[in-house]
Amino acid sequence: MSLPAYALPEAELIRQCRIDTFRSHGPGGQHANRTESAVRITHLASGEVSQCQDHRERARNQHDALRRLRLRLAVRLRGKADPAWLDAYRRARQLAIGAHAEGYILAVAVALDALERASGSLAAAGDELKISASQIAKLLRSDKEVLGAALQLRALHGLGAIR
Numbered sequence: 001m002s003l004p005a006y007a008l009p010e011a012e013l014i015r016q017c018r019i020d021t022f023r024s025h026g027p028g029g030q031h032a033n034r035t036e037s038a039v040r041i042t043h044l045a046s047g048e049v050s051q052c053q054d055h056r057e058r059a060r061n062q063h064d065a066l067r068r069l070r071l072r073l074a075v076r077l078r079g080k081a082d083p084a085w086l087d088a089y090r091r092a093r094q095l096a097i098g099a100h101a102e103g104y105i106l107a108v109a110v111a112l113d114a115l116e117r118a119s120g121s122l123a124a125a126g127d128e129l130k131i132s133a134s135q136i137a138k139l140l141r142s143d144k145e146v147l148g149a150a151l152q153l154r155a156l157h158g159l160g161a162i163r
Helices: 010-015 058-076 083-089 104-117 122-129 133-140 144-156
Strands: 017-022 038-043 049-052
Touching (some): 010 017, 049 058, 058 144, 122 133, 133 144
Antiparallel strands (some): 017 038, 038 049
16 A cells, blocks of 8 residues: 555655745745745645745745645545554553654544544544544644544534534
C-alpha cells in the first residue's frame, strides 16, 4: 500500500504541489508588503490549499503552510492510515502526543479512520486502537479542523458533540 499524501516525505509531497509566494498583507512593521514571504501551497491531486504569512521568512511560512496542508489532507482522506503509526505514542491506554508533535498528523488520521469504521463511536474506535475513548476525544478536540471532521462523522451516524 502506498503512503497517503499527508504521510509522504517533505520533498515528495512538495513535488505534488504548486507553491506560490506573495506579499503578505496586514500588520508586520516596516517590512510588511516589501518581500514575497507569504506562501500558498496547493496540492494538485486533491485541490486542498493552505497558506501562511505569519513569519518574515519565506522558509518558515512554507514549513507552516506545508504542515497545515498535511493536516487538511489527513482530515479529508479516509481509509489510508496505518494504526501502527500510534505505537510510538501509546502508553497503556493513553496517548502521549500533543498537537505540535511530529507524529500528530498521522495520529489524527488513524483516529479519524477508526472513528469512521466505528460509525462515530468513540468507545468502539478506542477499543479498536487499544486506547481509551477519552484519549481519542482529547486528540480529536486538539484542533478545530480535526474536531469539525470528527463532529461531521458523528453527525452522519446520528451522534452528538464530543465531550
